[in-house]
Amino acid sequence: MSDPRRLVVVGASLAGLRAVEAARKTGFDGEIVLIGAEEHLPYDRPPLSKAFLGAADESGELAEVPFFRTEETLRDELGVDVRLGSPATALDTVARRVTVGGDQIAYDALVIATGAHARLLPGTEGLDGVYPLRTLDDSLAVRDKLEAGARTVVIGAGFIGSELASTARKRGLEATIIEALPTPLVRATGHEMGAAIAALHELNGTSLRCGVGVASIEGDGKVERVVLVDGTSIEADLVVVGIGVIPSVGWLEGSGLTIDRDIGGIVCDENLWTGVPGVYAAGDVASWVNPTLGERQRMENWTAAAEQGAAAARNALDPENAKPYGTVPYFWSDWYDVRIQFVGSPEADEVVLVDGDPGAGSRWVALYRRGDRLIGALAVNGQAEIMKYRVQIMKGGSWDDALAFAEKRRIAHEEKLAAV
Template identity: 40%
Template sequence: MSEALASNHCIVIGASHAGSQLAVHLRKSGWTGKITLIGDEPQLPYHRPPLSKAVMSGEKSAEQILLRPEQMYQAQNIDLRLNTRVAAILPQEKRVQLTTGESLAYDKLALCTGARPIHLPLGDGLDGVCYLRTLADVEAIRARLDQVADVVVIGAGYIGLEAAAVLRKLGKQVTVLERESRVLKRVTGEQMSDFFARLHEQHGVQLRCNAEVVAINGRGQVDSVSCADGRTIKAQMVIVGVGVVPETSLAESAELRIENGIYVDEHSRTSDPDIFAAGDCTSHPSELYQRRVRLESVQNANDQSRVAAANICGGTEVYHVTPWFWSDQYDVKLQSVGLCHGYDEVQTDGAPDTAVEEGMVVKYYREGKLIAADCINRARDFMAIKKEMV
């Protein structure tokens, strides 16, 4: 970067994985101007995956999941503004308006606004109805646990099942309600769904698929959940985990292109050449799958933010990586690589009955090409497959 750009200002909106990484990578990529990192939570940027596992169980504290210590941001001359909300982006003026009324000028802007939980239009105002996305959410859950015996988890995706596993370890009676015909249907094949369903049932979770929730009941405090089939399940706590949607409101008001998230090209640039984006809020072109994809993962947030930072600094890096994910439930580590949507062939190594002790690998193919794999307690196989798919 030329010395003439040393006075330039880059604002990063969103201080989670993508935003924090992007700010740090700007310095590594040669940005010598001002960097302002804006986050709407009061805490320093932190790891989100442990929230539904180690933090909810009490094994880790808020301080133990920080991405970086505060001194690092100071050392990198990153102006970190926490508990701060952006009211609007004014691209024509190249300014960001804060809810406090303050206005900040930028030369380059990066949107790392993430995603927000899908809110059910049920149980509003009832104490004990919880969502699980932020540290504050988990702290609210933990604060109630001593008074709770029965928990209903709505949604059998990664977050819901991870929460169910922790709650069972804590001795709670747990019922998981899933509207789809199987658990993890959006992200994996039938064999893995069957495996995790059995795993949770073996640990005492009451699992109900094809369950349409129609009411969350109570007077002031939640006391039960009602389903469309007439069944009512008692609960002193309900955790809703039915997915997330990309946080695109600022981008939309700035008239940026939206397509299943903030539309970015292969360089992580939005429809405005001076605005970039990274993380859960974006959709990007995938060379591997020959279509646009939106990924909700730490891997995507970290890797895409690095590419965005390099290109903000004048580079021409292309975002081309194989997505991967993980989930910890009981004594099982699931490591997944790729996206299995549209598979027409499955190959399995290992058996569900012995997967916990001996591991299991399920590979997904489409038209003879390997497109994804799920690995249960098989870290070495996961690494090998990930290299194969690059």
């Protein structure tokens, strides 16, 4: 087909924003339509479970909403037709049209960046004080309750719930985390390290209950308590449900796109192409083959959303010169003034602690081996270490080299501490 004249981007969060920005940066001067289900302009999500929830500063101001761009920037500088407040509900890949409300929006090239939505607990819909923590509206509601001094119960000891519990503690509030699995964070960091990181909660005064399910969340109009299957009842004014997300693909039913039954999301190739002419996907909703690690993956992190959004738009606008998108996955989380960073994959044959001691304090580094390669690295307050391993994984570095490098770094760190 001739050069695309209209790019439609469905999803107005980070991946969608980066898609429109990359399109303009490559010199695309056709029409761009950006469709967002929420009323809000694109905003940044990581702060919503971190600094945005914090107490007011010295001048009494709460954190500002982390919008990425003003409406003027999007409309006037980037020339984007921004349509907010109504989700896309259908995709016709033959007629090349997206349905939004009563409108049919035609496209030449399409980037799907609809992200994911929070998994909810059934039966809690009408109860005030029970929220997921995914959107700006969720975060505003949670912040109101924290401001009012809510006794906080978090369901799910993943990163989002842990960040929220940490924020509640920082405000001096009681916080309890309930986790159904015996060990938290296993999928993200592996078994040993999941347990080691989770120990930060007890060290900081958050009660963590693992291996116990929630029987009911009770209250009259507003939440009053969480009852566990072992009969324990915990008083609560705020319950935050952090039990994962579901890729937002429901609207694609009948579109002919293939949905990944194992890891969720839209099946794409390494160029983020769905296999349907003109249609690409990016961010939490994309299952793609990551050539850097040689695995099919679906990311739920900031870096992948930003980079995939840009890559999908470039490929959608110039499919003949499409380039694969490869990455060493990276995510971070901030709890109790501890920074947790992970690069690569936690699916490893062996995990070795190479610096520090999780039992002794709050700084350590662990490396993950797959075969004879370094495949992952975890740093807890090891900001000077982590990215050096990301570079090694990117280059396909060997396990032996990584261990030797780690030993050199450990000695250098010790010497530095001794010199102080």
